Structure formats: structure tokens, C-alpha cells
Amino acid sequence: MNLLDRLRLTWAKRKQARDIDRHGWSGVYVGDYHSAPSWAYTIGFDETLDHPELVAFDLPKASANELFWRGFEALRKGDFVIEDGLQAAVTETRCVWRKVHHDHTSEWLTLACMRRFDRTGMRTGLEAFQFVLSDAAGRLPWDDGYDERLRHLQPALWEPPT
Numbered sequence: 277m278n279l280l281d282r283l284r285l286t287w288a289k290r291k292q293a294r295d296i297d298r299h300g301w302s303g304v305y306v307g308d309y310h311s312a313p314s315w316a317y318t319i320g321f322d323e324t325l326d327h328p329e330l331v332a333f334d335l336p337k338a339s340a341n342e343l344f345w346r347g348f349e350a351l352r353k354g355d356f357v358i359e360d361g362l363q364a365a366v367t368e369t370r371c372v373w374r375k376v377h378h379d380h381t382s383e384w385l386t387l388a389c390m391r392r393f394d395r396t397g398m399r400t401g402l403e404a405f406q407f408v409l410s411d412a413a414g415r416l417p418w419d420d421g422y423d424e425r426l427r428h429l430q431p432a433l434w435e436p437p438t
Contacts, residue, residue, distance in 0.1 A: 288387065289387075289390070289391070289394075292304075292319050292320075292387065292391060295320070296319065296320040296323070296324065299320075299348075300320055300324040300325070300348060300352070301318050301319065301320030301321055301324060301344065301348050302318070302319045302320050303316055303317070303318055303319070303340065303341055303344055304316065304317050304318075304319060304385075304387050304388070305337045305340065305341075313333055313334070313428070313429060313430070313431060314333070314334065315331060315332065315333045315334075315384065316331070316332055316335065316337065316340035316341070316344070317329055317330065317331040317332070317384070317385050317388060317404065318330045318331075318344050318348075318388070319387055319388040319391050320391075321348065321351070322388070322392060322402060322403075323391075323392075323395060324352075325348070325351050325352060327351055327358075328358070328375075328376075328402075328403035328404050328405050329385055329388050329402065329403070329404040329405075330343070330344055330347055330358075330404065330405055330406075330407060331376065331384060331385060331404050331405070331406050331407070331433065332406070332407040332409075333406075333407075333409075333429060333430040333431065334409060334426075334429040334430055335407075335409075343407060358373045358405050359373065360373065360374055360375040360405070360434070361373070361374065364407060369409065369410055369414070370410040370414045370416065371407060371408060371409055371410065372408045372410075372416060373405045373406070373407060373408070374405065374406045374408050374433070374434035375403070375404075375405055375406075375434060376403070376404040376405065376406050376433040376434060377433060377434060377435060377436050377437070378400070378403070379436060379437050380433040380437065381402045381403070381404055382399075384431075384433060385402065385404055388402055388404075389402050404433075406433045406434060408430065408434075409430060411423035411426055417430065417432060
């Protein structure tokens with residue numbers, strides 16, 4: 277890692293720490309949202325709420341941010357529970373929460389894993405839930421007839437890596 281990359285990483289970690297101190301969590305937004313995959317995930321749910329982090333694909337940054345804010349506040353108040361396979365009632369579209377397979381967290385939630393290691397010294401154990409979107413017909417990726425043109429936009433992190 278060159279000096280510029282180390283400086284960027286240090287800056288990102290400091291910003292995340294400030295956000296977590298102020299708000300209880302921070303968001304990471306990856307990609308340009310013009311090419312796949314683009315995704316967003318949380319850092320801080322693990323330490324602030326003792327709850328798995330959240331990850332979402334193919335949502336505009338503002339939508340992902342709103343999803344995370346709503347989720348954080350509802351979880352903090354005890355008004356909300358996230359379980360594997362539970363339908364998410366935050367949109368009119370059919371969406372489901374899926375538990376991320378542990379072998380995917382270090383690849384897709386890199387900065388959350390780094391924060392966990394910095395805090396606990398543990399490289400494993402970070403858990404997350406993926407917000408899974410349906411296609412225009414309301415079919416989820418595991419349903420018959422799912423629009424295959426969308427599959428690359430939303431990797432199936434709930435499945436073990438191949």
C-alpha cells in the first residue's frame with residue numbers, strides 16, 4: 277500500500293469514528309452507481325447496537341442512507357427486528373432481509389471488518405444482513421422467473437462463495 281492509499285484509509289477511519297461517535301453508525305458507499313455492482317453498507321451497528329451490519333446493492337446513495345437511518349433508529353428503539361428471510365416493510369416493493377454468509381463479509385464489508393479488528397483484535401465474527409430487492413414483477417432472486425438481467429446488480433451474499 278503506497279503512502280497516498282494509507283492516508284486515504286486513515287482519513288476514512290477517522291471520519292467513520294467521528295460518525296459513529298456522533299450518530300452511532302457510519303455508511304460506506306462503493307461504486308459509481310452507473311456500473312455494477314454498486315453497494316452500500318453500515319459500520320457501527322455491531323458496536324453501538326450489538327446488531328449485524330446492513331448491506332444493500334443497487335440503491336442510490338440517498339436511498340441506502342435513508343434505509344440505514346430508519347433501520348438504526350428502529351433497532352435502537354426496539355421497534356424492529358431483522359431476521360433471515362423476513363420481509364422488509366420499508367418500501368412498497370417486495371424486499372427481504374437475508375443473512376450474509378460469513379465468508380463474504382471480509383470481501384464486501386471491508387472497512388467494517390477493519391473497524392471490528394481495530395476494536396476487538398478479531399478478524400472474524402462480523403455479521404451482516406443484506407437488503408434484497410425484487411424485480412419489477414415482485415420476484416426475488418431465488419423465485420422462478422426472476423429477471424436474470426438484474427442478477428449481476430445484486431450479488432447473492434447469503435449463499436456460500438463458489
